[in-house]
Amino acid sequence: MSLADCLSLYAIAAIWGLMFLNIFLSIGGFIYMIRVNRQEKDKKHKKHQDQEYPMVSIMVPAHNESIVIGKTVMALLAFDYPADRYEIIVINDNSSDNSAQVLKGIQEKNPDRRLMVINTDNIMGGKGKSNALNIALSVAKGTVIAIYDADNTPAPDALRILVENLMEDEKLGAVIGKFRTRNRNASLLTRFVNIETLAYQCMNQAGRYFFFKLCTIPGTNYVIRRSIIDEMGGWDTKALSEDTEISFRLYRMGYYIKFMPLAVTWEQEPQKLKQWFKQRTRWAKGNVYVLIKNFKYAFDPKAGPMRLDVFYYALVYVLMLTSLVCSDTIFVLGILGLCHVTLGGFSSLLWGMAIVLFVLNVLITLSVEKNEFNVESALLILLMLFTYSKMWVAVVIKAIYLSIQDAVFDKEVVWDKTERFEESAQPAERKKLAKR
Amino acid sequence: MNYNMMFKKSVVLGLLLIFAFFLFPLSAKAAVPEGEVLIVYSDDADEAVMKNIYQIAELLTFGGVECTFAPAAECRGSLGNFQNVIFYELEKYPPGLFKEIQLIENGEAKRARENENYRSRYRFMFVGNPFLKEYLDRTERYTKYTVHNGEVGTFTYSFEEQNEKQSLAQLKEPIFYNGRKFDYQSGTMLVGSAEGYFCKTWDIITHITTGDLGNPLVKAAFSKELFLWMDGRDQVIRQARYLVIDRVYPFQDPAGLLETIRELAENNIPFVISVMPVYDHGDYPAMQHFCEVLRYAQDKGGAVILHAPIHHMAEFDVDQMNESIATAMGLYIRQGVYPVGLQVPENWMSNRDTVEVMSRFGTILIAEETDPWIEGDWKEEKTNYVCRDAHQWIVPVVTLNEEDTGYMETHSTAVYLDLSKDMENLGRIIENMKNSHVPIKNLWEVSHSLWTTVDTITYENGILRVNGKETDRTFVPTEYEEEFSYQRNRRQRFSKDLTGENQKLAIAVAAMSILFIIFIIVARGNNRRRFFIKDEEEDLDAYWENKR
Numbered sequence: 001m002s003l004a005d006c007l008s009l010y011a012i013a014a015i016w017g018l019m020f021l022n023i024f025l026s027i028g029g030f031i032y033m034i035r036v037n038r039q040e041k042d043k044k045h046k047k048h049q050d051q052e053y054p055m056v057s058i059m060v061p062a063h064n065e066s067i068v069i070g071k072t073v074m075a076l077l078a079f080d081y082p083a084d085r086y087e088i089i090v091i092n093d094n095s096s097d098n099s100a101q102v103l104k105g106i107q108e109k110n111p112d113r114r115l116m117v118i119n120t121d122n123i124m125g126g127k128g129k130s131n132a133l134n135i136a137l138s139v140a141k142g143t144v145i146a147i148y149d150a151d152n153t154p155a156p157d158a159l160r161i162l163v164e165n166l167m168e169d170e171k172l173g174a175v176i177g178k179f180r181t182r183n184r185n186a187s188l189l190t191r192f193v194n195i196e197t198l199a200y201q202c203m204n205q206a207g208r209y210f211f212f213k214l215c216t217i218p219g220t221n222y223v224i225r226r227s228i229i230d231e232m233g234g235w236d237t238k239a240l241s242e243d244t245e246i247s248f249r250l251y252r253m254g255y256y257i258k259f260m261p262l263a264v265t266w267e268q269e270p271q272k273l274k275q276w277f278k279q280r281t282r283w284a285k286g287n288v289y290v291l292i293k294n295f296k297y298a299f300d301p302k303a304g305p306m307r308l309d310v311f312y313y314a315l316v317y318v319l320m321l322t323s324l325v326c327s328d329t330i331f332v333l334g335i336l337g338l339c340h341v342t343l344g345g346f347s348s349l350l351w352g353m354a355i356v357l358f359v360l361n362v363l364i365t366l367s368v369e370k371n372e373f374n375v376e377s378a379l380l381i382l383l384m385l386f387t388y389s390k391m392w393v394a395v396v397i398k399a400i401y402l403s404i405q406d407a408v409f410d411k412e413v414v415w416d417k418t419e420r421f422e423e424s425a426q427p428a429e430r431k432k433l434a435k436r
Numbered sequence: 437m438n439y440n441m442m443f444k445k446s447v448v449l450g451l452l453l454i455f456a457f458f459l460f461p462l463s464a465k466a467a468v469p470e471g472e473v474l475i476v477y478s479d480d481a482d483e484a485v486m487k488n489i490y491q492i493a494e495l496l497t498f499g500g501v502e503c504t505f506a507p508a509a510e511c512r513g514s515l516g517n518f519q520n521v522i523f524y525e526l527e528k529y530p531p532g533l534f535k536e537i538q539l540i541e542n543g544e545a546k547r548a549r550e551n552e553n554y555r556s557r558y559r560f561m562f563v564g565n566p567f568l569k570e571y572l573d574r575t576e577r578y579t580k581y582t583v584h585n586g587e588v589g590t591f592t593y594s595f596e597e598q599n600e601k602q603s604l605a606q607l608k609e610p611i612f613y614n615g616r617k618f619d620y621q622s623g624t625m626l627v628g629s630a631e632g633y634f635c636k637t638w639d640i641i642t643h644i645t646t647g648d649l650g651n652p653l654v655k656a657a658f659s660k661e662l663f664l665w666m667d668g669r670d671q672v673i674r675q676a677r678y679l680v681i682d683r684v685y686p687f688q689d690p691a692g693l694l695e696t697i698r699e700l701a702e703n704n705i706p707f708v709i710s711v712m713p714v715y716d717h718g719d720y721p722a723m724q725h726f727c728e729v730l731r732y733a734q735d736k737g738g739a740v741i742l743h744a745p746i747h748h749m750a751e752f753d754v755d756q757m758n759e760s761i762a763t764a765m766g767l768y769i770r771q772g773v774y775p776v777g778l779q780v781p782e783n784w785m786s787n788r789d790t791v792e793v794m795s796r797f798g799t800i801l802i803a804e805e806t807d808p809w810i811e812g813d814w815k816e817e818k819t820n821y822v823c824r825d826a827h828q829w830i831v832p833v834v835t836l837n838e839e840d841t842g843y844m845e846t847h848s849t850a851v852y853l854d855l856s857k858d859m860e861n862l863g864r865i866i867e868n869m870k871n872s873h874v875p876i877k878n879l880w881e882v883s884h885s886l887w888t889t890v891d892t893i894t895y896e897n898g899i900l901r902v903n904g905k906e907t908d909r910t911f912v913p914t915e916y917e918e919e920f921s922y923q924r925n926r927r928q929r930f931s932k933d934l935t936g937e938n939q940k941l942a943i944a945v946a947a948m949s950i951l952f953i954i955f956i957i958v959a960r961g962n963n964r965r966r967f968f969i970k971d972e973e974e975d976l977d978a979y980w981e982n983k984r
Contacts, residue, residue, distance in 0.1 A: 016941070030959070034962060360948070360952040364955050370963060
C-alpha cells in the first residue's frame with residue numbers, strides 16, 4: 001500500500017465520517033426546526049405580564065461602526081419587550097469615526113429610553129470585544145445580559161423570545177437565536193455566506209441541540225444570565241472567539257444553552273473576499289485557541305456534554321482540514337501524473353456520492369427557510385463546494401500559522417474589526433419595494 | 437660475430453619488439469569471443485540489420501549453439517577460429533576479408549583434392565547477395581553466377597511433403613550460383629522470370645539468397661537451413677511443440693481453466709499452464725481452489741510453469757527477484773503444484789542480471805512479451821553467453837497464418853492459448869495441432885531441474901523429486917473449510933479494496949437521498965402553509981411588524 005493509497009484512504013474515511021456526522025445533525029436539526037415552527041403556529045409562546053419580564057442589559061460593542069450602528073440601535077429600540085425592562089449599552093470602543101455623534105443623535109431623539117453610550121479611549125478600550133463587554137458589564141443593571149453585534153438588526157420579537165425561553169428552565173444558562181445574512185444579494189460571496197450560515201451554523205446548532213442539548217454561542221443575538229457572567233469573572237480578554245470560549249465555560253459550570261431559531265437577527269456579512277478572509281481567520285484563530293485551551297476536558301468525565309463539543313471542534317478543525325488537504329493534493333498530483341492511487345474501488349463514484357449528499361444536505365436547510373430553496377441555490381451549493389469550501393482550508397491554515405506565530409512571539413490578542421458597507425435597504429424594506 | 441653484426445641484430449630485434457608492441461593491442465582489440473558460430477555483419481550495420489543478427493543469435497541460442505557476432509573489421513584474423521561462419525548482408529568490410537576467406541577455401545579444396553574422403557571442418561554461409569558476388573568476382577568465378585534485377589522475389593519452401601508455402605521476400609541485388617557441381621539446394625526464389633534457389637551449398641560455401649528475417653516464412657526456412665547447415669544434411673530435425681495456456685492468474689474463478697483442461701484431456705492433447713506468481717495468502721480459499729485445479733491438470737498430463745515476477749525495478753536487483761521467485765514457487769509447492777520451468781520475457785536472455793536469475797532453471801519458456809525495464813547487452817558482449825547455462829528452451833511459435841500452428845521445427849515451440857480470448861477457437865487450435873507435422877509433446881516427457889533459495893525440483897526418468905523427496909502428482913480431491921477466517925480487521929478490508937464498501941455506501945447514500953427528498957417536500961409543504969395560506973400572516977417579517 002503506497003503513501004498515496006494511505007492518504008486517500010484516510011481522506012475518504014475522514015470526509016465520509018464528517019459527512020455522516022453532518023447528515024446526522026441535519027436530520028436532528030430539521031426535526032427540531034419543524035417542531036419549533038409548529039410551536040410558533042400554535043402560538044404556544046403566550047406573552048407574559050410586563051412585570052414578569054426580567055431586567056435585560058443589551059450590550060453592543062462597537063468599534064468604528066458609524067455606518068451600521070444607527071440602524072442597529074434603532075432596531076434594538078423597536079423590540080416588543082417592555083421598554084422599562086431593558087437597557088441598551090453601546091460601548092463605542094476607541095472609535096475614530098463619527099459613531100459617537102450618531103449615537104448621541106439617537107439618544108437625543110429618544111430621551112425617554114434607557115440608551116447608554118460609553119465612549120472609550122485607547123487606554124481603557126480598543127482591546128477587543130471581550131474587553132468592551134467587560135466594560136459594559138461593569139455598568140449593566142440587568143439580571144439578564146443580551147449581546148448584539150453592531151451590524152445587527154434583530155426582529156422586534158427576538159429579545160422577547162430569547163428571554164421567555166431563558167425563563168423556562170433554571171439550568172438554562174443562555175439562549176441563542178438565529179442570525180441571517182442581511183446583505184445576501186450584495187455579491188456572490190455573501191450568497192455563499194448566507195448558505196453557509198443557514199447550513200452549518202443554524203442547522204448544525206439545531207441538530208446538536210436536538211440530540212445533545214449542546215450549542216455554541218454565536219457571538220450575537222443571545223441572552224445569558226448575569227449571575228453566570230459574574231461567576232465566570234467576565235469575558236476572557238485573550239479569546240478572539242469569546243462566544244465559543246464562554247459556551248465551553250458555561251457547560252463546565254453545569255448549565256446548558258438552548259437554540260431558538262424563532263429569535264432572528266439580520267447581520268451584515270463581508271462583501272469582499274479580503275474582509276471575509278480576515279474575519280474568518282479571526283474566528284478560526286479564536287476557535288483554535290478555545291480548542292487548545294479546552295481539549296483537556298475532552299477526557300474529563302466531569303465536563304459533561306461539553307466533551308462532545310470539544311470533539312466536534314477537533315473533528316472539524318483537524319480531521320476536516322487534513323482530509324481536504326490530502327484529497328486535494330492527491331487530486332492535483334494525480335492530474336499532473338505525479339501520483340497514482342492503486343486502491344481497489346477508489347473511483348469517482350465515491351466523490352459523486354459525496355457531492356450528491358452534500359448538495360441534498362444543504363438543500364434541506366434551505367427548504368426550511370422562506371425564499372431560499374430554488375434552482376439557483378442548488379447551483380450555488382455546487383459552486384460553493386469547489387470554491388468556498390477550498391477557501392475555508394486556506395483560512396484554517398492561516399489561522400493555525402498565526403496561532404503558532406502568536407504563541408512563539410507571545411503576541412497580544414488584537415481585535416481585527418470587520419469592515420462595514422453601506423446598504424441600500426433593510427430586508428423588509430426591500431420586500432416592500434419588490435412588491436411594489 | 438663482430439660488433440657491427442651485433443649492432444645490426446639489436447636494431448632489428450628492437451624494431452621487431454616495437455612492432456610487436458603496437459601490433460599486440462591491435463590484434464587483441466580485433467579478437468572476438470570464441471563460439472561454435474561466428475556471425476559477421478557490416479561495419480556500418482544499422483538497427484534493422486542488428487535486429488536480424490540478434491534473431492539469428494536467438495535461433496542459435498534456442499538450438500543450444502553458442503555464437504559470436506561482430507562487425508567485419510573486428511573479425512579479421514578470426515575466421516579460422518570458427519568452423520561455422522555466417523556473412524550476413526555484408527556491405528562495408530575490410531578488403532583483407534576476402535583474402536582470409538579465399539585462403540581457407542583454397543586450403544580446404546587442396547586437402548579435398550589430395551584426399552577424396554576428406555570432409556572439411558569449415559562451413560561459410562553467405563546470407564544475401566552482393567558480398568558473395570564480390571567474393572566470386574575476386575576469386576575469378578565470374579561465370580559461376582547469374583545476376584537478376586528485382587528487389588522482391590516469390591519465395592517457395594516446403595517443410596513437409598506436398599505442402600508448399602509461398603511468400604514474397606525482399607532481396608538485394610539477387611544472384612544465383614549456377615556452378616554445375618553443388619551439394620545441396622532447397623526452396624525456390626522467383627525473381628522476374630528467373631527461378632533460383634533459396635539455399636544452395638557447394639564445397640564449403642552455402643548461399644541463402646535473402647536475409648529478410650522479418651518474413652515469418654523466411655525465418656522458419658532460414659532456421660531449418662541454419663541447423664541443417666551446422667548439423668549435417670542427413671540430420672532429421674524435428675523438435676517438439678507445446679500447447680501453453682498462458683498467464684493464468686490465481687485468485688480468479690478457475691471454472692474456465694477447468695473446462696479447458698477437461699477438453700484438452702479428452703482430446704489427448706498434452707498442455708502446459710503458465711501461472712502468474714503469487715506472494716501472499718496462499719491459504720486463501722480462492723488460491724486453494726485454483727491449486728486444486730492445477731493439481732487435477734498435473735494428473736491429466738498438464739505441466740505447470742511459473743511466469744517470472746513482473747517488476748518495476750529501474751536497477752534490477754537479482755537477489756530481490758530470486759527472493760520473489762522463491763516465495764511464489766514455495767507457495768505453489770506447498771499446495772501440491774510443482775512448476776517445472778520459468779516463463780520469462782523475450783529480452784531476459786540478453787541481460788547479465790536476468791540470465792543469472794534464469795540460470796537456476798533448466799527449462800525456460802519465452803513469453804510473447806518484452807520487459808520494458810531490462811536493457812539487452814548483446815551488442816557489448818558480442819555473444820549469446822546465456823547458452824553456457826544449457827537451458828531447455830521453448831519459444832513462441834511463428835505462424836504463417838491463422839490456420840497453421842507454425843513451421844519452426846529447429847527448436848521447441850509453444851502455441852499460446854489465452855483463456856480470455858481463445859476459448860471459442862479452442863476446437864480449431866486442437867485440430868490444427870493434431871494435423872501439424874511438428875509433434876505435440878508433453879512437458880513431463882523431458883527432464884527438468886530447478887532450484888530457488890528455498891526449494892529444489894528435479895524431474896528425471898518419470899520421477900519427480902521435490903527437495904530431494906520423491907513426490908507423487910496423482911490428484912486427490914481436498915476437503916475445504918466451509919468458513920475460512922481471513923483474519924482481516926475492518927481497516928485491512930478497507931485498505932485491500934473499497935469496492936465492497938462502495939456498494940454499502942451507495943445503498944446508504946440512496947436511502948439518505950430519499951429521506952432528504954422527503955424532508956424537503958415536508959419542509960416546502962410547511963412553508964407553503966406558513967407563508968401562503970390566508971389565515972397566516974403574509975410573511976414572517978410582516979407578521980412581526982404587525983405584532984410590534
